[in-house]
Amino acid sequence: MDTFLGRYRNLLVLAAILFAQIIGLALQVRRPSDAGETRLIRLWAVSAVTPIESAVIHSQEWVANLWTTYIYLHGVRRENRELRAEIGQMKIEEARLSEDARMARRIQSLLAFKEQYIDSTIAAQVIGTSGSEQSRVLYIDKGSNDGITVDMAVITPSGIVGKIAQVFPDSAQVLPINDQFSGVGAALKDSRLQGILKGAPNGATTLQYIMSDEKVVPGEEVVTSGGDRIFPKGLPVGRVVSSEPGKDLFLNIRVIPSARLDQLEEVLVVTKITEKMPDAKDLGPLRASDILAERLPTVPNKTEVDAAGNAKPAGGAASATTPAATGTGTTAGTAAHPATPGTGTKPNVGGTIPNRPAGTVAAPHPTQAGAAGETNGTVKPKAITPATDRPSGTAAKPLNNAAPAATTQPGESAAQDNGDSPPAKKQVKPAPDSAPNAPSAQPAPPPAGAPPQP
Amino acid sequence: MSTRVMPFRGSLTSREQVSVYEFSWAAIIVIPLVAVLIQIFIPVKVRFMPIIDLPFMVTIFFATARRNPISGCLTGCAIGLMQDLFAGPSHPLGMYGIALTIIGYLASSLGVKIDVDNPGSRFLITFAFFGVHQGVYYGVAHGLLRQGLQWSWSHTAISALANAVLGIFVYKFLDRFKQR
Numbered sequence: 100m101d102t103f104l105g106r107y108r109n110l111l112v113l114a115a116i117l118f119a120q121i122i123g124l125a126l127q128v129r130r131p132s133d134a135g136e137t138r139l140i141r142l143w144a145v146s147a148v149t150p151i152e153s154a155v156i157h158s159q160e161w162v163a164n165l166w167t168t169y170i171y172l173h174g175v176r177r178e179n180r181e182l183r184a185e186i187g188q189m190k191i192e193e194a195r196l197s198e199d200a201r202m203a204r205r206i207q208s209l210l211a212f213k214e215q216y217i218d219s220t221i222a223a224q225v226i227g228t229s230g231s232e233q234s235r236v237l238y239i240d241k242g243s244n245d246g247i248t249v250d251m252a253v254i255t256p257s258g259i260v261g262k263i264a265q266v267f268p269d270s271a272q273v274l275p276i277n278d279q280f281s282g283v284g285a286a287l288k289d290s291r292l293q294g295i296l297k298g299a300p301n302g303a304t305t306l307q308y309i310m311s312d313e314k315v316v317p318g319e320e321v322v323t324s325g326g327d328r329i330f331p332k333g334l335p336v337g338r339v340v341s342s343e344p345g346k347d348l349f350l351n352i353r354v355i356p357s358a359r360l361d362q363l364e365e366v367l368v369v370t371k372i373t374e375k376m377p378d379a380k381d382l383g384p385l386r387a388s389d390i391l392a393e394r395l396p397t398v399p400n401k402t403e404v405d406a407a408g409n410a411k412p413a414g415g416a417a418s419a420t421t422p423a424a425t426g427t428g429t430t431a432g433t434a435a436h437p438a439t440p441g442t443g444t445k446p447n448v449g450g451t452i453p454n455r456p457a458g459t460v461a462a463p464h465p466t467q468a469g470a471a472g473e474t475n476g477t478v479k480p481k482a483i484t485p486a487t488d489r490p491s492g493t494a495a496k497p498l499n500n501a502a503p504a505a506t507t508q509p510g511e512s513a514a515q516d517n518g519d520s521p522p523a524k525k526q527v528k529p530a531p532d533s534a535p536n537a538p539s540a541q542p543a544p545p546p547a548g549a550p551p552q553p
Numbered sequence: 554m555s556t557r558v559m560p561f562r563g564s565l566t567s568r569e570q571v572s573v574y575e576f577s578w579a580a581i582i583v584i585p586l587v588a589v590l591i592q593i594f595i596p597v598k599v600r601f602m603p604i605i606d607l608p609f610m611v612t613i614f615f616a617t618a619r620r621n622p623i624s625g626c627l628t629g630c631a632i633g634l635m636q637d638l639f640a641g642p643s644h645p646l647g648m649y650g651i652a653l654t655i656i657g658y659l660a661s662s663l664g665v666k667i668d669v670d671n672p673g674s675r676f677l678i679t680f681a682f683f684g685v686h687q688g689v690y691y692g693v694a695h696g697l698l699r700q701g702l703q704w705s706w707s708h709t710a711i712s713a714l715a716n717a718v719l720g721i722f723v724y725k726f727l728d729r730f731k732q733r
Contacts, residue, residue: 109622113658116626120634120647120654124697127645140646144638152594229640230592231649232603232712233694233702236641238593264641274641279701300702364597 142267145238149270152226153240160224217331218371220254221245225363226270235302236264237273239366247271250329252369258335258357259283259323260366271368275360276336277302284326285336285354287315293324296336296354304337306352313350315342321354331372572670574618574731584730585611585632593639604712608632609686610720612653613679614727616660617669629657645698652689656682672721679720683713 104111227238241247243266253260253273261275274281277298285296285306294309306321319339325332337356345351588607596602612632616625633653637646660669660682668674687709694700 109626109658109662112623113626113654116630116654117651120630120650121697124645124647124651124693127647141638144635148590148593148639151590155594156597225597227593227639228596228603229644230589230596230603230636231606231640231644233690234641234644237597238639272641278641280641301705301708 141265145267145270145272149226149238149240149267152238153224153269156224156226156240217369218373220367220369221247223247223253223271223366223368225273225366232302233300235275235278235298235360237261237275237363239271239273239368240269241368242267242269242271244268246370247368252330252372253366254330254334254369255358255363255366257359258337259330260358260360260363262329263368273366276356277304277360282327283330283336284324285321286324287339288320288322290315290319293326294352296321304354304356306339306354307349309350309352311344311348311350315339315350315352317341331369573620576615576618576730576732580730581615581628584615584727585628585635589632589635589639592636604715605719606683606686606712606716607723608636608649609653609656609683610679610716610723611727612657613660613682613720614724616657617664617675617678618731620661620664622658622661622665625657625661626654627657629653629655648690648693648698651693652686655689656686659685672725675721675724676717680713680717683716684709687712 221241223239223241225237226240229236237260239253247263247266249263249266251263253262259276261273261278261281263271264274265272275298276283276296279298279300281296281298283296284293286293287306287309290313292309292313292315294306296304296306298304309315317339321336321339323330323332323334323336335357337354340353340355342350342352585608588611592602592605592607612625612629615628619625619628630650630653633648633650634646636649636653637644640649660678663669663678669678691702691704694702
């Protein structure tokens with residue numbers, strides 16, 4: 100026996116060590132419920148190493164900042180000029196986008212959509228990696244002491260990075276989206292096809308579970324879908340590089356991440372996401388015609404006939420000279436203004452306008468007047484149904500200040516709109532030009548989606 | 554002076570005896586720790602760093618210098634487990650441990666038979682053992698844990714070449730810690 104042990108001592112030691120580690124592996128794999136918890140030995144190891152890494156990283160950053168901020172300023176003036184020019188261009192672009200955003204928020208508020216907002220974030224520095232090709236996790240210098248918890252989203256301004264996988268007191272482990280064990284709910288921005296973005300062992304990211312009969316064009320942007328309940332909806336994920344038929348009736352869509360996952364230095368950890376209704380109160384007066392202009396098909400421009408029977412082009416001018424005209428009787432709660440010409444309304448399409456700004460009773464829609472003129476050549480004053488959730492006693496006037504508007508009497512209740520029952524008609528009277536609290540009194544440009552004027 | 558000599562049992566070198574080196578406890582503890590630290594810290598700044606495996610090189614260095622299979626096993630096991638600690642949550646403790654335990658054993662066993670002090674043999678050993686290391690890791694991940702790793706011959710060859718070239722310089726630097 101001694102001879103056997105002595106002769107094969109090395110091999111036996113090797114076998115014993117390997118056996119112990121395999122048993123250890125098996126014990127870890129058999130307990131998947133522990134995956135979310137941090138093993139104590141890992142906690143100790145990371146806690147011991149994190150201060151060293153943080154010190155090295157921050158001292159290096161300090162030296163680099165000292166050099167780039169105070170010493171090496173070559174080309175700064177030229178870069179400053181270029182950036183100013185770029186800011187000018189972006190301001191123009193921003194003006195257009197903000198108008199689109201306001202319109203979208205108005206529509207969302209009408210449709211009672213809830214949106215997810217990033218409420219608070221924590222900036223963190225990337226201080227380490229797993230050090231291997233098989234695992235692509237990152238370490239950041241913020242941990243549970245800073246309010247970080249597992250499954251928080253980690254993003255950069257250019258795109259999402261990943262989620263928090265493990266948390267230590269002063270550091271946290273981030274599972275990036277290109278790790279093979281990562282999964283993110285994602286959607287194609289244009290076609291709105293939804294899938295799951297998964298990482299691969301070689302670090303590539305693919306969008307999976309999109310049927311192969313769908314058409315996906317390389318270059319299309321990929322955004323978060325919000326389905327994973329980790330990332331808010333609409334954050335940039337990446338861009339489609341290639342799309343080809345894969346296995347099992349699904350497309351094999353390769354995506355290049357927007358964030359440079361191999362060059363990350365600072366990231367943002369989303370610590371709080373709130374879900375709330377879009378606030379449309381600060382968007383200025385809400386005009387039902389804007390909404391209708393977006394939601395309804397456009398009526399072709401026709402020649403209108405005014406009250407006197409004279410033909411003239413359709414537009415705001417038609418109603419501007421028209422005394423209080425009709426609201427759509429079956430479209431309770433909708434309002435109109437003459438600044439949105441060429442849009443048609445149809446019965447039973449409106450709805451209540453929640454959160455409408457201070458009591459505006461809208462002026463009639465020009466096309467309604469035009470339609471009336473086409474049929475019988477006259478426009479008769481009729482009752483206008485006010486929107487709901489509106490303080491009483493305030494009135495609006497037509498946007499061009501030319502036509503008398505209708506006012507509701509104080510204390511009148513707004514009609515509830517269900518689209519089926521005819522609303523209660525209210526007597527309206529012409530409003531003075533200086534109607535108080537009438538935010539819609541100023542002319543407004545047509546909405547971005549309105550059809551062009553002839 | 555803790556260098557001792559042991560009878561040469563192989564036939565791949567003309568030397569009659571090979572030297573067995575020893576190291577201070579500080580070197581035994583600090584060198585692997587620094588290697589692991591660099592391994593997890595440098596990729597933040599250097600993109601290609603993940604294909605370099607410093608803990609693997611340190612394992613080979615200690616194993617071939619001491620030429621003792623048992624200490625080679627233990628050294629590889631310790632360094633591998635240390636490397637496992639910093640891998641992701643989907644990376645169970647022991648994957649690198651098993652791979653480097655085998656590497657430590659094989660390197661120390663080979664060190665008994667051939668001269669591993671010249672750069673040529675170090676290059677070949679590192680190149681060959683990197684393939685073994687990757688193969689063992691792939692086998693553990695794929696065979697035992699059913700992880701969907703993909704094997705790439707070209708990638709493994711390039712990584713092995715890079716590690717072998719860098720290893721020559723790393724071993725040259727680490728030779729300073731040998732106690733003669």
